[in-house]
Amino acid sequence: MGNHHRFLGNKNYQTVEQCLQSLNRRHAELAPLAAIYQEIQEAEQAIEELESMCKSLNKQDEKQLQELALEERQTIDQKINMLYSELFQSLVPKEKYDKNDVILEVTSGRTTGGDICQQFTREIFDMYQNYSCYKHWQFELLNYTPADYGGLHHAAARISGDSVYKxxxxxxxxxxxxxxxxxxxxxxxxxxxxxxxxxxxxxxxxxxxxxxxxxxxxxxxxxxxxxxxxxxxxxxxxxxxxxxxxxxxxxxxxxxxxxxxxxxxxxxxxxxxxxxxxxxxxxxxxxxxxxxxxxxxxxxxxxxxxxxxxxxxxxxxxxxxxxxxxxxxxxxxxxxxxxxxxxxxxxxxxxxxxxxx
The missing domain is CATH 3.30.160.20 (Double Stranded RNA Binding Domain)
Structure with a gap:
């Protein structure tokens, strides 16, 4: 009887307390998904009500109200698409590193390409610097080893901002x-x-x-x-x-x-x-x-x-x-x-x- 606190329904859990803690964590994970799904159901219900209302219109009010109903339908459809996208993103496993800043390194091929490859390496490094500006990230030059004729052997930079690594x-x-x-x-x-x-x-x-x-x-x-x-x-x-x-x-x-x-x-x-x-x-x-x-x-x-x-x-x-x-x-x-x-x-x-x- 000393083991009366053991939960025997699942061998993965040693105690009722551990089982409850796991259920609470799982509930916290699923609650946002359930909320999104409920919003989708409510939006789809609103579309059904609009369609039902349009069927009951008389000819005098039909044209004007149908135009309003069509606009409302388009707004709801956009909301549903947005909710499905949000639901999809919520299901994608998250990487804990996605929000990190990064160090970018570019290196020209050591045995191939010669001057052209080194010039291309410089162009690609410049491209990432421009992309950082496009995304409103900070771009800090860490190292820059130039090559002959305007090329680049190697360069490194720290890029900081919103979800750069992602x-x-x-x-x-x-x-x-x-x-x-x-x-x-x-x-x-x-x-x-x-x-x-x-x-x-x-x-x-x-x-x-x-x-x-x-x-x-x-x-x-x-x-x-x-x-x-x-x-x-x-x-x-x-x-x-x-x-x-x-x-x-x-x-x-x-x-x-x-x-x-x-x-x-x-x-x-x-x-x-x-x-x-x-x-x-x-x-x-x-x-x-x-x-x-x-x-x-x-x-x-x-x-x-x-x-x-x-x-x-x-x-x-x-x-x-x-x-x-x-x-x-x-x-x-x-x-x-x-x-x-x-x-x-x-x-x-x-x-x-x-x-x-």
């Missing part, structure tokens, strides 16, 4: 397929990578100074010449993981160290996230890619004025407008988010259907 988490690689020079047209293929790292709070990633090797040296310009006379460049090596971060953006060694630490924390945080997301297949399907040409994510065909996202078979015309980082890029990102949400819902339904009853 919008940029699928931006992982781009490939300029066809390049154009000012004097002649030629076919050229190269690669560059885009890495989006959610920006952690310091409490999320703790760095032990014993795990760091810190090197300092003088900054070099695009042609290899020294550009200052002090050892302001900082390179951090995280010994346990082998991660390397270098910063020469500022003239101050202290400031460059702070920036490098920020980027290193973000990279370590990304590793933690990847471990936690190994079960989230929809995210893994879209967020793949390296700088290898065999793993194309997006292709830019300048002679045909076309951008193609291979993951979702999505094409955008007018590359010049697209790389300005405005509406065209935002439409592609919104399409990626929509498809990722649909995949997440399908997986959620599959898991629930497969789970034992």
């Amino acid at each position: 919008h940029l988490k699928y931006e992982v690689q781009r490939i300029p397929k066809v390049g154009l020079s000012s004097r002649m047209q030629y076919i050229h293929t190269g690669t560059m990578s885009v890495i989006i790292l959610p920006q952690p709070d310091e409490v999320h990633v703790k760095l032990d100074p014993k795990d760091l090797r810190i090197d300092t040296f003088r900054a070099r310009g695009a042609g290899g010449q020294h550009v200052n006379t002090t050892d302001s460049v900082v390179r951090l090596v995280h010994i346990p993981t082998g991660l390397v971060v270098e910063c020469q953006q500022e003239r101050s060694q202290i400031r460059n160290k702070e920036i490098a630490l920020s980027v290193l924390r973000a990279r370590l945080y990304q590793q933690i996230i990847e471990k936690n997301k190994c079960q989230q297949h929809s995210t893994r399907k879209l967020q793949v890619g390296t700088r290898a040409q065999s793993e194309r994510i997006q292709t830019y065909n300048f002679t045909q004025d076309r951008v193609t996202d291979q993951r979702i078979a999505y094409e955008v015309r007018d590359i010049k407008e697209f790389v300005c980082g405005g509406k065209g890029l935002d439409q592609l990102i919104q399409r990626l988010l929509q498809l990722a949400d649909e995949e997440a819902i399908v997986e959620l339904l599959d898991e629930n259907l497969k789970s034992p009853k």
Whole structure:
């Protein structure tokens, strides 16, 4: 009799108290969905009443009242569509990192592309800076390593704002397929990578100074010449993981160290996230890619004025407008988010259907 408090209906719960706590949590999760569904039912009932009213009209009042009823019907239909969209978004599993700020890194392909690829890397970095302005986000330059002829080897920036990681988490690689020079047209293929790292709070990633090797040296310009006379460049090596971060953006060694630490924390945080997301297949399907040409994510065909996202078979015309980082890029990102949400819902339904009853 000493175990009279045990709840035997479900082996997952050891006590009645634990069962009640779980039910309360579940109620809190479902209550918003139930409220939305109730609003939908009320709106559909209002449409039925409108239709019933229209059937009972006499000929004298029919035309004017039917026009008013049609306007009311359109308003209710819009509300129902909005409620269904809200219901769908409520069902999509949320990622706790979606609201995070990010660190953006772009890197030109090391073995392919040459000057054209480096120039394209600069254009893509500028595109994200323009997109940040379009979305009213803050864009803080962290590191910028220029190449010859106006190109870019590598750059990093911190982007802060409303749900930045949610919008940029699928931006992982781009490939300029066809390049154009000012004097002649030629076919050229190269690669560059885009890495989006959610920006952690310091409490999320703790760095032990014993795990760091810190090197300092003088900054070099695009042609290899020294550009200052002090050892302001900082390179951090995280010994346990082998991660390397270098910063020469500022003239101050202290400031460059702070920036490098920020980027290193973000990279370590990304590793933690990847471990936690190994079960989230929809995210893994879209967020793949390296700088290898065999793993194309997006292709830019300048002679045909076309951008193609291979993951979702999505094409955008007018590359010049697209790389300005405005509406065209935002439409592609919104399409990626929509498809990722649909995949997440399908997986959620599959898991629930497969789970034992």
